[in-house]
Amino acid sequence: MKELFSVCVYSASSTKIPACYTSAARELGTLLGERKLRVINGAGSIGLMATVSDATLAAGGEVYGIIPRFMVKEGWHHTGLTKLIEVDTMHERKKLMADLSDAVIALPGGCGTLEELLEIITWKQLGLYLKPVVILNINSYFDPLLAMFDKAVNEHFMRPIHKNIWNVARTPKEALHYIYETPEWDCNIRRHAAI
16 A cells, blocks of 8 residues: 555535435545544535545644635634634645645535646646546535536547546545545656647
8 A cells, every 4th residue: 555645525515415425524534544644635625525534634634725815804714623724815725735745535515626636637638637637526516516527528529538537435435535545646648638
């Protein structure tokens, strides 16, 4: 089993979502904390982001939250994290989250989570991020997105090899399996970025 130190977790900040998502976020945070993995996230104080953070910390892990200063001014940041890193822009936030991570796990979320996931998939396609990317498909949430990826491949907007950029997990435990067992992406595949 390869050695990992930090896992970036993308997730929702909504507080009005079904309980199955909160339960999965809590289980994921607990599993990461028990393995002493550092969670890297967006430092949110509510929703799945806070649930993952709190569960990770309660299980003995660390959480580094990265957040733009304007969000701190709004009071949107979690005040109990191991480390809070303030940046100027959303772009800096996403870049640092990727730079500090040994893998990415995406929980369900809205536009922000989807945008983060699609960007890291794009970076991996271009050989800019070589580490595991796991889509945690709780309650079949990501099925429409996965169908869209299939359509993109079938209509030649992506190559079939690009479907190897991500793994799809149905449970937090399966997500951890993938981050440990997925080999590093071959950056030479970037030459297949163009169709």
